[in-house]
Amino acid sequence: MSSPRITLGAINSEATDPEALARFWAAVIGSSQESAGGSVYLPPAQPGGLAMFFQPFNGPRPDRQTMHLDLTVPWGERRMEVARLEKLGATTRWHVLDEYPHVQWTTMADPEGNLFCLAEHPPKS
Structure with a gap:
């Protein structure tokens, strides 16, 4: 196969x-x-x-978003990219920083309200 x-x-x-x-x-x-x-x-x-x-x-906007993008940046660059994306028109919705040892992320919304996440993963030791 x-x-x-x-x-x-x-x-x-x-x-x-x-x-x-x-x-x-x-x-x-x-x-x-x-x-x-x-x-x-x-x-x-x-x-x-x-x-x-x-x-x-081509129809009414759905009440609930069932999928979203998870974008990644190198470790240590998430805050800088969040600031850049806010200047472009995105809004920060919330941060997830200490819940998981393998990832930190910021959930954002694009100018039409579509959610996406911007994550960074620590280097493997």
Whole structure:
């Protein structure tokens, strides 16, 4: 039996304003924007990087978010990145700093209120 050959193509999201939300995420991940027909694609900024796709809402916004992104930064850079993302328009919702020895993270919301986490893992000793 061969192993699965599945990779993540892109994270897709509906947005009230796809262009504005794509601008925010392009700045977060260091990507460029490719717009067509009211939708926006952000190609990976580097090989193996994250690709994202934003399209207009086609129905009412769900009451509950069932998935979110977990982004990681090198150990010691989380606070600096949180500050950078706040300047881009994200809001900090809460921090999880002492609950787990293998990770610290900050839960944030993008400009449309979608939650995501920014985590750092201590170096392995």
